[in-house]
Amino acid sequence: MVLQYLLQEFEHEVNNTRRLLQAVPEKDLAYKPAETSWTMGQLAQHIATIYYWYTGTFTHDVYDMAADHLERGDVNDIKATLALFESNVEKARAALKSTTEDRLQDNWTMKVGEKTVLGPLPRGIVARGFLFNHIYHHRGEMIVYLRATGNKVPGLYGPTYEESK
Known part of the structure; x- marks a missing residue:
């Protein structure tokens, strides 16, 4: 039952993430709100990359990010980031569909080399x-970036301020 809900939420939210990433303009990819922040392009790529992590989460009990290498492409090319997103969504969907209710109860751990960074949970x-x-958090950041650069924010859960004007 939980797995069914996760799958439904996944499909609904993939569409929201896609709309948000499609709203990122090439001209503003270098924007960052503070020196310590990511650029808009880096943030967009990070959002697209999180979908790749579904594979490690649902196919391994211990996922070592240091041993897993994903070609991400140029953070200054939004078309490349959108292609990365679509590819990662397909992998994530397959990984999520391959799991079972029982496997949702199994402990999982994330490592970077020998260092445990999450879990076991x-x-x-x-x-x-x-x-x-994690995706929702970074989408919220992207909305702030878009508004700060004067871009329109797509409605994810109803009309946005920009759409109601």
Whole structure:
């Protein structure tokens, strides 16, 4: 039952993420609100990359990010980031569909080399907290970036301020 809800939420939110990434203009990819912040292009690429992590979460009990190499492309090319997003969504969808309710209860750990950075936690908790919520957090940041650069924000959960004008 939980898995069915995760799959439905995944499909709904993929469409929202796609609309948000499609709203990122090439001309503003170098924008960053502070010296310590990512550029808009880096943030967009990070959002697209999180979908890749579904594969490590749903196909491994211990996921070592240091051993997993993903070709990301140029952060200054929004078309490349959108292609990365679409590719990663397909992998994420397949990984999520390949799991079972029982596997959601299994412990999962993320490492970077020998260092444990997350877990062990039940895989279902990781899906909600590390994958789904992580994407939502960074989408919120992207909305701030878009507004700060005078761009329109697409409605994700109803009309936005820009759409109601």
